[in-house]
Amino acid sequence: MFRLEGVKYKNILDIDKLYIPKNKITCILGKSGSGKTTLLKLLNKLISCTQGEIYYNDRLLKKMDSIELRRNVVMLPQVPAIFPGTVKDNLLIGLKFSEKQLVSDKKIFEILNMVHLNKDLTESAENLSGGEKQRLALARVILMEPEVFLLDEPSSALDEDTEQIIIEKLVRYTKKMNQTLIMVTHSKKIAKTFADNIFEIRKGKVINQ
Amino acid sequence: MDNVIDLQIWQMAAAYIFVVVLLFIVRIKGIPREKEILISTLRMTLQLILTGYILVYIFNNSHPLYTILVIGIMEVFAVYNIFKRVKVKLTQKIKEVIAFSMVTGTILSLFYFILVVINLSPWYEPRYFIPIAGMIIGNSMTGISLGVKKLVDGINEQKHLIEAALMLGATPKMAAKPIVDNAFDSAILPTINSMVGMGIVFLPGMMTGQVLSGVSPVIAIKYQIVIMLGVLGSVALTVILFVQLGYKTFFNEEHQLHI
Numbered sequence: 001m002f003r004l005e006g007v008k009y010k011n012i013l014d015i016d017k018l019y020i021p022k023n024k025i026t027c028i029l030g031k032s033g034s035g036k037t038t039l040l041k042l043l044n045k046l047i048s049c050t051q052g053e054i055y056y057n058d059r060l061l062k063k064m065d066s067i068e069l070r071r072n073v074v075m076l077p078q079v080p081a082i083f084p085g086t087v088k089d090n091l092l093i094g095l096k097f098s099e100k101q102l103v104s105d106k107k108i109f110e111i112l113n114m115v116h117l118n119k120d121l122t123e124s125a126e127n128l129s130g131g132e133k134q135r136l137a138l139a140r141v142i143l144m145e146p147e148v149f150l151l152d153e154p155s156s157a158l159d160e161d162t163e164q165i166i167i168e169k170l171v172r173y174t175k176k177m178n179q180t181l182i183m184v185t186h187s188k189k190i191a192k193t194f195a196d197n198i199f200e201i202r203k204g205k206v207i208n209q
Numbered sequence: 210m211d212n213v214i215d216l217q218i219w220q221m222a223a224a225y226i227f228v229v230v231l232l233f234i235v236r237i238k239g240i241p242r243e244k245e246i247l248i249s250t251l252r253m254t255l256q257l258i259l260t261g262y263i264l265v266y267i268f269n270n271s272h273p274l275y276t277i278l279v280i281g282i283m284e285v286f287a288v289y290n291i292f293k294r295v296k297v298k299l300t301q302k303i304k305e306v307i308a309f310s311m312v313t314g315t316i317l318s319l320f321y322f323i324l325v326v327i328n329l330s331p332w333y334e335p336r337y338f339i340p341i342a343g344m345i346i347g348n349s350m351t352g353i354s355l356g357v358k359k360l361v362d363g364i365n366e367q368k369h370l371i372e373a374a375l376m377l378g379a380t381p382k383m384a385a386k387p388i389v390d391n392a393f394d395s396a397i398l399p400t401i402n403s404m405v406g407m408g409i410v411f412l413p414g415m416m417t418g419q420v421l422s423g424v425s426p427v428i429a430i431k432y433q434i435v436i437m438l439g440v441l442g443s444v445a446l447t448v449i450l451f452v453q454l455g456y457k458t459f460f461n462e463e464h465q466l467h468i
C-alpha cells in the first residue's frame with residue numbers, strides 16, 4: 001500500500017526502505033521523539049519529505065492531489081481535535097470536510113458503541129473528558145470509512161482493559177471493511193496481539209522486526 | 210460664512226493646557242502613558258499644521274495630479290501604519306496582500322462614491338475628494354488592522370485544529386473558515402457599532418466640522434450618510450479582500466499549513 005524509498009524529512013526521519021502492506025494492521029513502535037508522528041504526517045501529506053519518494057498504491061505521493069489523498073488516507077492526530085459544537089457536530093465534521101454523504105443517527109450510534117462512548121449527541125463536545133474526546137475523535141474517522149487509517153496513539157488516554165476491547169473491535173471492523181490500519185502505539189502488548197506487521201522507529205530510522 | 214469663529218492663538222493654547230492638566234493627572238496616578246500622550250499630541254499638531262498648509266495650496270491650485278498624489282501618500286501611509294500597528298510578525302506575502310487589499314478596496318469604493326454617488330465635477334475637486342478619501346482610507350485602515358491581527362493570531366493559536374481539519378481531508382478554505390469569519394467580524398464590528406451610535410451618542414468628525422463651519426445640519430447629515438455608507442462599503446470590501454487572500458498565504462500548493 002505504502003512504499004518509502006530513501007525518504008528523509010529534515011534531520012528527523014531517515015528511512016531507506018519501508019513497505020506497509022494493504023488490508024493489514026501495521027503497528028509502529030518507538031520512543032518519544034523518535035519520529036512516529038512525523039512519519040504519519042508524511043503519509044497523510046500534511047508535510048512533504050525533503051528527499052526520496054513515497055508511493056501510495058504505486059502512485060507517487062508528490063504527484064497526487066493532497067486533499068484527495070487525505071480523504072482516502074485519514075489521519076487521527078495524537079492530541080484529539082475537538083471542534084466547537086456538539087458531539088454530533090464533531091462526529092459529522094470529518095464527513096463534511098471530506099465532502100462525503102452524511103450518515104444516519106443509527107450508524108452514528110453503532111460506531112459510538114464500538115468505541116464505548118455513550119454520550120448524548122446534543123451534548124457540547126468541549127465538556128468531554130480527555131479519554132472521551134479521544135474516543136470521539138476515533139469514532140469520527142471510523143465514520144469516514146477511508147481506505148487507510150493513520151492512527152497516532154488512538155488509545156493513549158484509555159485504561160488498559162478498555163484499550164484492549166476497543167482496539168479489538170476496531171481491528172475486526174477494519175478487516176471486515178477491507179481497510180488498512182496503520183497505528184502508532186506505545187503498548188507492545190497491543191502491537192503483539194493485533195498487528196500483522198510491526199516495526200520500530202529509533203532516532204528516525206526504521207528497525208524491522 | 211461670517212458666523213464662523215476663527216480660533217485665536219490663545220484659544221489654541223487653552224486647548225493645549227487641557228492636555229497638560231491631563232498629563233499631570235496621568236503622572237500623579239502613575240499611569241505609564243505620559244510619553245505616548247505627549248508624542249501623539251505633538252505628532253497630531255505637526256501633521257495637521259503641515260496638512261493645513263498643503264491643503265490650502267492644493268485647494269487653490271486644484272489639479273488631478275495633486276489629488277492623485279495626495280491619495281497615493283495617504284495609501285502608502287495607511288499601509289505602512291497597518292504593518293506597524295499590528296503587533297504580530299508578518300510575512301512578505303501577507304504584507305503584499307494587505308497592501309493590495311487596502312489599495313484596491315479603498316480606490317474602488319472611493320471612485321464609486323466620487324463618480325457615481327456624489328458625481329463630483331471636476332472629479333478631482335480636492336475640497337471634496339481629499340476629505341472623503343481620508344475618511345474611507347482611515348476607516349479601512351483601522352478595519353484591516355483588526356482583521357490582520359485576528360487572522361494571524363487565530364491561525365497561530367488554532368494551528369492544531371487547522372491541521373486536524375486538513376488531516377480529515379478539508380480544503381484550506383474549509384479548515385480556515387472559522388478564523389476567516391472571525392477576522393472579518395472583528396474588523397467590521399467597530400464600523401457597525403459607530404453607525405449604530407451615530408447622531409445619538411456622538412456627532413461624527415466630518416459632520417461636526419461642516420456644521421461648525423456654517424453648513425446646514427441637513428446638508429451635513431446627507432453627506433454624513435453617504436460617507437458612512439462609503440466607509441462601511443470600503444471597510445467590508447478591503448477586509449473581505451484581505452481575509453480571502455490572506456489565509457491562503459499560510460498554505461502552500463500542496464495544501465499544507467506552513468507557519
Ligand SMILES: Nc1ncnc2c1ncn2[C@@H]1O[C@H](COP(=O)(O)OP(=O)(O)OP(=O)(O)O)[C@@H](O)[C@H]1O
Nearest residue numbers: 010012030031032033034035036037038039078201
Ligand atoms: N515541525 C517540526 N519542526 C522541527 N522539529 C520537529 C517538528 N515536529 C517534530 N519535530 C521534532 O522531530 C522529532 C520527532 O517528532 P515526532 O513528533 O515525530 O515524535 P514521536 O515519535 O511522535 O514522539 P511521541 O511519542 O512523543 O509522540 C522530535 O525531536 C521533534 O521535536
Ligand SMILES: [Mg+2]
Nearest residue numbers: 036037078152
Ligand atoms: Mg507522536
